[in-house]
Amino acid sequence: MPDIAAFTAELAGVEQSTDAALLRQKSRDFYWYSPILKRQLDGKRADIWLRPQNEDEVMRILNAARRHGVPITVRGGATGNYGQCVPLNAGAVLDTTAMTAPIALKDGVLEAEAGARMIDLDLWARERGWELRLWPSTKRTATIAGFVAGGGAGVGGISHGTMRERGNLLGVRVATLQDPPALLDLEGDAANPVNRTYGTTGVITRVRLPLTPAQDWRDIAVVFSDFAAAGRFALALAFADGIPKKMCAVFDARLPPFFRAIADVVPADHALALVMVAPSGLVALRDMAREHSGRIMADQDTVAAERDPEATPFYEYCWNHTTLQVLKRDRGVTYLQCRFPFEGTLESVEKVRAAFPDEVWMHTECVRFGGRTTMTALPVIRWKDDARLAEIMAGFEAAGAGIANPHVFTIEEGSGYRRVPGDQLGFKRRVDPLGLFNPGKMKSFDEPESDAA
Template sequence: METTTAVEALTDELRALLGEAGVTTDPRVRERVSVDGATMSPLILELLPLGLADVVAFPTSAEQVAACVAAAVRHRVPVTPRGKGTGNYGQAIPMPGGLVLDLTRARAVVEVGDGWVTAEAGATMVALEAAARETGQELWMYPSTAQSTVGGFLSGGSGGTGTIVHGANHQGFVVALDVVHATGDPVLVHVEGEEAQAYVHNYGTAGILARATVRLDPLRDWRGFYASFAEQHDAFRVLRELGRLDPAPRLVSADHPDVAAALPPDPAIPEGRASLRAILDPAAVDAATALVIAAGGRVEDLRDGPQASLKLSVLSYNHPIEWLQKAEPGTYVHLEVGGDALVDRLDEVQATIPGGLLHLEAGHTVPIGMLAGVYEGPERLDEVILALGRLGVGVHNPHQWNVDFEVERTLALARDTDPHGLLNPGKLNPGYAGPRKGAIR
């Protein structure tokens, strides 16, 4: 916790800047903004709580974000940026206390142009998609947690609906950013193109995103496609083929019957069968139907409209595993996995972990997914990672709050943009191997 004098002085300055409604030290609010979705990780769950905000500010514009950060720097109080708190691994937890900068009130969609939309960091991805649709366009991509903020998605997310065609969110989605450096100057630094990419997926450790311009595609009349199979293997093989269709789908997901059973009830996800769900171009529906029938599956439903697509999006990526964890609390841990071995060596992949169940997505180049299984401790999870590697499966262990993407680039950037080490401290640690019990309290 920061010194009382520094926090009190900062709090007074923030109230003068934002008004009484824009700042709080209420213990209930401080506790609420000091947690995120880290309970999804049994490794991190053992370590909670990891930190508690001393003061919370709610700027309503990008300019106010810059002013808040400058004030915190003057008082040498750490700053942890926060969107909706939908991250799952503690990246928005204020480990040293200090100021939590809640950006959800800075939510204006500033402008929609031809192929791009500009919004402040607290605007939700749903709001951006709705604004784009009014101009006959749609987002390049958006995450499975569609109500998350654009700043949160760019700072901590990676992919989602639209990834099959466009890849991850650091692969061209960002056109430009207005960022705030922790130098004490209340200014917005405008960066574009490759320069902007350095601020993506670094959890605000080298600069806080205050405004973003991201790419749009022409609007398409997507169809929500539901199918089911008696065998998981058939569903996964068809998923891979659907991901290769032309025109390409916006999303394809598939689940083991036990994972599908944990999803919200839907007649198009029948009990006891593997589920396959896709967002398809109308021109691809016949080809997709033929692939399903040829593999012994059946088409359960075809749904129109943006809400049908949104519903499928929120049943993708890590969300099915979250539903599985809710159905059997305290049981499952998961790993992010990728590669054709997820289809070709499915039984071996699932056998690497007790009770192994795979959720699969059609990825940009190869299938990607979430492998869930019974949690038996971090050492056992390390063994699972090694076994998956021997099968040719790419693995990312998400159970850490540390920046693990372009670490050297982020460190170099932070030396200039955060000279006092005040931006989201505890999240940029080279060589960090992941949380272990007792590592941080």
């Protein structure tokens, strides 16, 4: 057992707390979406919460952690879904939310401190004519480094792919637990070992990302009498190179009633597509909706909505917000993450819907991977038990979909098609030889005899 008292004695002046209620709160994320993770992770607690103000304080914490063998679990906005920032072996939670400064924007490249909220960075960049290429639907809470280390897909994916795409992450500065702890600047492919590795390979202190010219995005809701028509429209939009777009999601008719601000405009038993297009794409979007027998029922300014705490940008009904909107009123559901094949995408979606007509409420998102376009999905699933969930996952796979299982907490078991290439295990061995960064989350390191690598 590490000597926490000796560890904290070295950290005078660093913001910290051992208050039990605060530790409970600061040791959680959104793992409770999964009844399986809830069972496994409820009650896990850090011994101490630390909130460094800058890199110097991060290095003081890491030097003390190395001397006293204290596990370090990094925490940003804590919106992760797989218990990524839940400390399995207690120790310290290192909270990055005081390190929020945008540092530079030059030639369309943004550099920022790790704990900056994505909404703040986007608005800061917008004032300078640029915007983020990608953001999660938790943009209003999530931090930039949390997105790199724990997420990586979302709004913008229909045009720019995911964070695993070469060029979407340009570099990071990362603090290590080597002997002695060090700050490393990693550029390009060299940054892959911290991309979606859940804080197991160091504390990111700075991130460098490419931006894209800012657009005045419009949120548009289009309704369809059936899901298949909505799917055809969505994929046609995803492939429409002449329409500048940021998002296109499709929802089973059972989902819109959970979307508070637009529920009333979606007729009963109608499927819904929520899209974000630039003003220059509106005419073509209307034509495309008409061609697919869709009706535009609502329309708002995305940026105005996200700046207004009372309003809901449509992306907060999309991605993994869909599940949250349902869970707010019905705790009997959970979800899955999957990617449909590049060929026969819609046929594969329909096979799953036909196999599980009652338990799977389909929700798809159009995304590019390696230059090809398909649909990923975060369907809402009526929860029964572990065995039934496994059957449903097998059903998705039988229909040609790949699963990124959101009901496990290790990188190797969960990430599936979202795994970033590179020698993450080798890097971990180099920068964290004592295994103190987020222990239990990189299976190939913690259980080298397993075939998880």
